[in-house]
Amino acid sequence: VIEGGNTDEAAFTGDGPHFNSGFLDGMGKDEAIKAAIDWLTEHKAGHEKVNYRLRDWIFSRQRYWGEPIPVIHWEDGETTLVPEDELPLRLPKAKDIQTSGGKESPLANLDDWVNVVDENGRKGKRETNTMPQWAGSSWYWLRYMDPHNDKAIASPEKLKYWSPVDLYVGGAEHAVLHLLYARFWHKFLYDLGVVPTKEPFQKLVNQGMILGTNHEKMSKSKGNVINPDDIVDEYGADTLRVYEMFMGPIDAAKPWSTEGIHGAYHWLDRVWRLLIDDNNHLRDRVTTINDGKLDKIYNQTVKIVSDDFSHMRFNVGISQMMVFVNDAYKADSLPIDYMEGFVKLLSPVAPHIAEELWSLLGHDETITYEAWPTYDASKLVENTVQMVVQVNGKVRSHIEIDRDAAQDQVEKAAKQDENVEKYLEGKTIRKVIVIPNKIVNIVVG
Template identity: 45%
Template sequence: MTTQPEVSSSAPYRSERYNPQEIEPKWQARWAELKLYETDLESDQEPFYYLTMFPYPSGDLHIGHWYAFSIPDAYARFKRMRGLNVLFPMGFDAFGLPAENAAIKAARQGGSVHPATLTYERMAHMERQFAKMGASFDWSKKVVTCDPGYYRWNQLFFLRMLERGLAYRKASFVNWDPVDQTVLANEQVVNGRGERSGALVERRLMPQWHFKITAYAEELLDFSGLDWPEKVKLMQTNWIGRSEGAEVRFKTESGDELVVFTTRPDTLWGVTFMVLAPEHPLVEKLTTPEQREAVARYVKAASHLSEIERQATDKEKTGEFTGAFAINPVNGERVPIWIADYVMMGYGTGAVMAVPAHDERDFAFARAFGLPVKPVIAASEGAEVDGEAMTEAYTGDGVMVNSGPFDGTPTGKGTPEGIHKVIAWLEAKGKGKGTVTYRLRDWLISRQRYWGTPIPVLYCDRCGLVPEREENLPVLLPEDVAFMPTGESPLKHHAGFLNATCPSCGGPAQRETDTMDTFVDSSWYWFRYLSPDLQDAPIDRQRARRWTPVDQYTGGIEHAILHLLYARFFTKVLRDLGFVDVDEPFKRLRNQGMILGEDNEKMSKSRGNVVNPDDLVAEYGADTVRAYLMFIGPWEAGGPWSSTGIEGVARFLNRVWALLTEPVEATGGDPETRKALRRAVHHAIKEVTEDLEAFGFNTAVAELMTLTNAMSRAKPALAGTDVWEEATEALLLLLAPIAPHLADELWERSGRAGSVHQQVWPTPDEGALVQDTVTIAVQVSGKRRGEVTVPKGADDAAVLAAAKAEPNVARHLENAQVVREIVVPGRLVNIVVRK
């Protein structure tokens, strides 16, 4: 006798067309009214701090923003339903060049626009767009970096760092854009020109403010306890560039000392020339009259190249002989001194010893200019070494040759005996010492622009450089400024800002007109989200102790050696200044890839391949755009946009709608149908949970499609039964982070109470996942001829009987002699025959 399935008493669905343009505004307003996503930071519930990199207020959310924010939003929703007290705030990285350049452009056209006005208008517009995305940000914790209530704390940190010697001012060579009238980072110089202005960049020696990030170089190399992508850790490690070696003291023939750092002091006997950076202070003094014109021309040409361009490995080697010579301290040989743009003043000492026989860059330079190549390391004892015959540098391990007292000593990076012995010899002779250097340079924070944090120092004729008093903070940006067509900072000409009183003597003083690099703003903002309205301190230390480090951080890998490195440095500084108690900013980091155009190229207006998310929302709804961005591929990889792909996802969500709204007369189904549906449901719960935890959004969407198909097959038999209601509830809960509006609408229409986003995430019933049967492949003489489904645990005789009864298998057994029968339990049957 068959038992009738239990029928749910939930309210019936109302069948009508899926209309996201009607549904989505309704739920966005409901969520805002309920303050559904405001986090109680004092709750006893387990905290989970989830953060994605805040945007610059550009004015419009493009499809890249959607990829960077809607998918993390799904993760935040998922973690809330997992029972965690999720803090998922948002704000704006609001200072920077674009808004100020808009003001300058208006000035050139005879108009007027203020960066603050433009910035706040753009932020308001983007907040409205975020709402249309269905984002679950906690806007009550919003941080805006151009607000004086925020940047006053940048100034406080600066003053405390100045006290500790972690902020200082010195003359540095910088990339100067004569059109934008400011210093540019190396990354902002392309082919010797400003990335934005297109102007030929100049290398200038200017007084600049720096943060001493090098003081933390060794600590920044320690990534223990951080769940970060290996690629990011490697990029930071290489950027910091720790090198062990020796400082060696050469002298010029005129008696000036030239100190070089080398990781291979064992090759000192192979030095055949030296190279100085074009900016080296000794270049002008050393250059002979005959070479002066050529050297000056070369120095000027080098000043128009960025450091990245100068160090490109595929760049043709260029240089100029100064006419001067230095003396090699280990053998007294006279070596010519050249200048070349691949040597940088910021790396090491700005002078290198060149060993062309054992360094690829030096070898290329030597061959380009006909300089000697002298081998001092042989691959093995007795191996012939001929510098003139060499076609490439030998950089492997070996034994020292032509090296005076060290001939025959094993040496190299793998066998460093020679390196250690030569360092000891140099120290004993007073000609050098062992040391460690870093490629990392101190962070230059000065910017000659208006729209940034004013640097809180003054210059007094009597007292010199004087820090502003902390009680006078913030040093405010004046609002009544005139932007000049030249692009020069208006702070330099604003009498009310420029002219001030010395905090030390009370006499007249002038304010610093440089502002801080905007990366300062983003180097601590996650701490401020915890107490955005706190007046007497930048950070609520007790809250920071409970909520930080951030549990999960997401954003683009392009920030690996700028924002992410600066954030780690700043956290360690704030710890040492007593503001926080943590060593690192973010426990776990995940990076998203890039969405490309349908032509597989980076989206740009010039290529005509830009996808406008506002148009997509108008056509398909936000949930479809969200779900397609998740389905497009692994989040960390990105991928090309596909107009046919989004159509497929739109059809999927329409199927979900129809599945749960269109009535059907159910037949009741049999036990096997019920078991199959429950198995599909709990398999989906298990897989989607694991996928979302691992940021596998594309496979989670695929699994939901599979579940929907299984429910479609089962609906005619099981609609309205307890098993169907279980499946319906599971589908909506699993769909909620991905398509939040649709899930909440169907949850309400099904008669279920509250918002779907306030429900508990489902857990799989392991019992439902157990299969009673197993499908086994059947081969005849090694060729697959069919498959059979048998009870799990069936003995070999029963499996063989079922296999032989399979029609296609039986056909291949006709008129054949069975010579062997092989049963691999649960997997395979192979019947070997002879015809």
């Protein structure tokens, strides 16, 4: 038993001195574990053992597609590797892929490829099993770092520059086995001195599945499969992309909703009509004049979307962009620099529409390489505030005034408000109490 914590509320899982534990009393957790193992060993009641959860990996498949295993089995019983100068060993081209009817791979039927003879006339057969799909996916990111190198996986310089991968995004169904195999291969390559880092990825994010409308995993047998090509044909790729990003947290399983895809389509249509008229021209409201009405919401949007996207909270970021569009529709003018910044924010989730809007905003070059927008912290708050005006403690009106207005300006505005004047008429003002940016209380008698 370990001492510590309030066990009336929850089990204590930390470290601390043992008590009521015999010869382990007073020891911390690590010390007690070692002492217990030593005692078991000394009394021949047990011994230390490390249990690995890595199961045997069946590294062969009886099918045509997959990397051929570069092994040759000779008629005299010897098994050798394919010479290095003959690598990579590629799948043979075949018009008719037939299974053998037994336990062998379809490659076993391709005699011209299977049967080989060495320089001494010795006959042999190639290994006809192929590698599993995990083989390539266990190291492919290394090849991306130097894809045209025909001498090595990648040059040491490029491996050092790019490794480890900053962010790896993969499906939730691969969260265990694929990660385990990828790390196994990478650590093996590290032990050989091929790669410079012990770990392949700095951060791993597993996105959740998109379920059927019945909240079950999509499958043909259940008849709930949504074909993305059909969605693209009907609504466009940007609509599908926005909807998937807006469905919910990236790591959550989410049910498909036809209403949701309609909503994404109509929102993108609103974005387009905000800036572009029926003649496919930029609206006159888009101007170089900035009346300041959108200062706060634009800078808030840049700040919030930048933060949310960097933390992969795409649904929250898109929600903020929707707020901006709503406010922009209410504005008399749309400052062109704000509209350009908004289109940049839109680009990652709706790249095709964003590219079109960028062009119509007067740019010849692609938006892809444009700098991400920045926000002005001084404009994250309104320049004006609503203040409550009281007379003898009772609310009589509200006034809008500059946030940094001097006290005498605030008092003057409050006294001249038409809803307040009638309560001051014929009375003597004894005192005016001002709580900056909140309340004005006029005391009369």
